[in-house]
Amino acid sequence: MSKYWNDKVREIEPYVPGEQPKDRKYIKLNTNENPYPPSDKVLEAMRNAVNGDLKLYPDPTCSELTSEIANYYKLDENEIFIGNGSDEILAFSFMTFFSKNKKILFPDISYTFYKVYAELFDLNYELVKLDDNFDIPLEELKKTNGGVIIPNPNAPTGKYINTESLKSLIEANKDRVVIIDEAYIDFGGQSMVKYMHEYDNLLVIQTLSKSRSLAGLRVGFALGHKDLIEGLNRIKNSINSYTIDRVALAGAKAAIQDSKYFEEITKKIVKTREKVVKELEKLDFRVLKSESNFVFASHNNASGKFIYENLKCQGILVRYFDKERIDNFLRITIGTNEEMDILIEKLRFILSNNQKEL
Amino acid sequence: MSKYWNDKVREIEPYVPGEQPKDRKYIKLNTNENPYPPSDKVLEAMRNAVNGDLKLYPDPTCSELTSEIANYYKLDENEIFIGNGSDEILAFSFMTFFSKNKKILFPDISYTFYKVYAELFDLNYELVKLDDNFDIPLEELKKTNGGVIIPNPNAPTGKYINTESLKSLIEANKDRVVIIDEAYIDFGGQSMVKYMHEYDNLLVIQTLSKSRSLAGLRVGFALGHKDLIEGLNRIKNSINSYTIDRVALAGAKAAIQDSKYFEEITKKIVKTREKVVKELEKLDFRVLKSESNFVFASHNNASGKFIYENLKCQGILVRYFDKERIDNFLRITIGTNEEMDILIEKLRFILSNNQKEL
Structure with missing residues (x-):
């Protein structure tokens, strides 16, 4: 102290x-x-990026990586935000979409960082209690609130919610942002990204740390309506213009390519x-x-x-x-x-x- | 919008x-x-760090890099904080040391990010006007305030303040933190780091982006009393546990070594x-x-x-x-x-x- x-x-x-x-x-x-x-192609791309150009700032808009992700998910480039791991994107999301006066909701047994963010940014929040089967009670997340965030699959339970149930959650929350934290989605679940163009209040957050074997690289990304992405960029550009280094950009791009x-x-x-x-x-x-x-x-x-x-x-x-x-x-x-x-x-x-x- | x-x-x-x-x-x-x-030794260290271990998280405490910087500046490891570029450290510093109720002071012509941080974090601030020679009027920074931040040398003027003048500034502000942003100190100025053990309210921030030719790597560091560093770590660990990737850690360490x-x-x-x-x-x-x-x-x-x-x-x-x-x-x-x-x-x-x- x-x-x-x-x-x-x-x-x-x-x-x-x-x-x-x-x-x-x-x-x-x-x-x-x-x-x-990680894939050999990732390592090769990174080695190639280790050169004298490191004297220059990286591309603050991460445009090549963004374009690769856009291509992979069939999205527009302005629907993608890149961050220093999905944790940074989560922090920025709390700063962008949530307000002090309205209670945000997330599960009581879930990624413990959510509570840390809510307290750091002075947000009101309510922990919604998992039921006895350790399932997230989705109906509870449909009551009046200032925003919802859940991991899918949930951590540490590993339990997955199907896309139809999540669609009804997003529809019930039209006036606020619903964040689906898909850090673990590639191990059996289905991403909500395919419904992205149906909802302007859905933000999907993913990471290269898990399924792409790149925890050591620190790259995550968010997918959502271009206005949500613009909001995240406003916060990012008020904190740090260049969050992803040149070598990480090259590695992340190769990782998305080598699906x-x-x-x-x-x-x-x-x-x-x-x-x-x-x-x-x-x-x-x-x-x-x-x-x-x-x-x-x-x-x-x-x-x-x-x-x-x-x-x-x-x-x-x-x-x-x-x-x-x-x-x-x-x-x-x-x-x-x-x-x-x-x-x-x-x-x-x-x-x-x-x-x-x- | x-x-x-x-x-x-x-x-x-x-x-x-x-x-x-x-x-x-x-x-x-x-x-x-x-x-x-950057030095060839930096590139070599980075290439060596591009390996299968990227599947694992980096060391969240950046201990090897911290130890290298401690050794270079003759400091203790707990007097060093590592960030994703000095911008991230500046943002964290505003979140750690400044409060809404007390006006912080910085020059009107200076690094424009200071104003962005002050507004983002709802801080009161006063822009202290450079004099007609574009010098920072240090006496103005000694009046009652909630914290002071100046770059030395100042940007965009390039003008430098000698260490004796800064010592008197730090002494006059014993009750609040004085941040000296030394992004450009290595091009002719003298760092305040050598007086660090005399003051527990001095935070020195440096970067590898300028003198170490590593703008593309995103590594900066702060030097200060261990309590100041602990405060920064509390904020960092409430936002993102792992901000520096494995390859950047290796490159930064080699850059400090190859003085x-x-x-x-x-x-x-x-x-x-x-x-x-x-x-x-x-x-x-x-x-x-x-x-x-x-x-x-x-x-x-x-x-x-x-x-x-x-x-x-x-x-x-x-x-x-x-x-x-x-x-x-x-x-x-x-x-x-x-x-x-x-x-x-x-x-x-x-x-x-x-x-x-x-």
Whole structure:
């Protein structure tokens, strides 16, 4: 605490990302990274962009990348906004579309950054309680509000809402913006982007961090009506004109281009997920139906904390949230088949030891 | 304008960076980029960082880069904050140290982004008028206020304030933060960083975009008392946990390490600047004393706008501000000797044609 901080800085509770310990080499299943490296074409494009032109500012409008995304999703270039990871776009969206006087709505069990943004920007908000099946109660999101934001699939549950249900949510909220945070959409869900031209209040946010294996690159994008995109640009250009560096622009463009590679690896991850779910169930886990690159699971006998701590000792990191209602769950990123085999083996070991102690 | 924007987004006037036209190849002397490429060691480090690990998030604490900067400036690691360009750090600083109820002070002719930040974050501010010599009237910055920010050297004037004068400014403002924006400090000035341990209210902000030839990389850093740095981290971690990508981290680290290269090229730029100043004066320009990688000059007969437009036709971009008191000036980045020779030649041509028309 410092006398030089303003009141806001004193009172906020910053977001805490998944741990990145450096004490030893872990199998990292805690931050939903992709277990497969980015496409070779991405690496090649990035290497080519490492040259003397780095002395010059990057294109502040990210026009080549924008054009590539426009082409991929059959959109106009002015319907696309590029940001330094989808987190930056989320922050800018809270600054652009939400106001102090109207309550925004988002799920109580969801991406915890939403609450951080709402508090940072002094917004009124209401946490809408997931039902007993950990589903988002969509009817609750249709009551009077100042904006809605949900991840689809939701994190950390992994649960997916179909497009028809989301259409009715967007229609019920015509007077405010509905943000669908599709960070995990490529692992089994269907993007709302195909309905974008039907709604001028829909903002879809995606990232290259998950399905495109580029968490280390920091690029996300938002898709929406050109007026929404213009609003985001007004905020961005009031904070930082150049948020994406030259090499990241080149890599992101190549990643969108090489859709074949990305489709292959997402398929592989989905296949591994289905296998892991079965194995976990055999080990007496309850696993929520996931359409993402992670599963959310609780054990019928052993506590989440116990398993988390024991896995860490065994060299495997998963995400544990010490939070009401989900403190018995673990969020486990889907790694390679080999990594998941090790996970299952370690779990079997930990649980059988636990059994002995009971 | 959209009904979905909040009031703030409607009313802000975003920053407008220097033009980046794509219609033809220009000699770019308009955005204060370095004319020399980054060090080969930087490019090599970046190429090495382009690998499969891009699938993983970067280190959110930027610890290796922080440690390199700490080593270079003989500081502790907790006295350093890394940002996505110094603009992002400036924005975070306005969010961390300034409050709505107390007027912050900055010069009327200065980096125009300060005003944008103040308005975006609803801060009270007062523009302190530069004197007739375009100097910042430091006494005016000692009156009661809620914080002070100045660039040193100032942009777009290029004028530098010595460290003794700044020490007295910082001492007179013990109860609030004084930010010295040292984007251009390496071209002849002395950084305040060496006095950092004497003051807990001093924040120094620097960038790799200018003297380190890395405008295309988007890395800046702030140096200050650990409590100030902690405040910045609280804001950063409430917006975006990972702002610097893996390749940028590697390049920035190598750039700080290779101080020899950076010293060489800044010396070259200073030498070119001194030569250009003389040439401009011979052509009847008034050139303000510059300690930066640009000069601010007005011609005794031809208007700034006329020269700017004619230079653009001739393939040379300089920065022209259509703004009271400085609308007869041009801000000209110092390029290579060859680029500046062409500039002088084109100016001679333009001015002699102008002469004929008078």
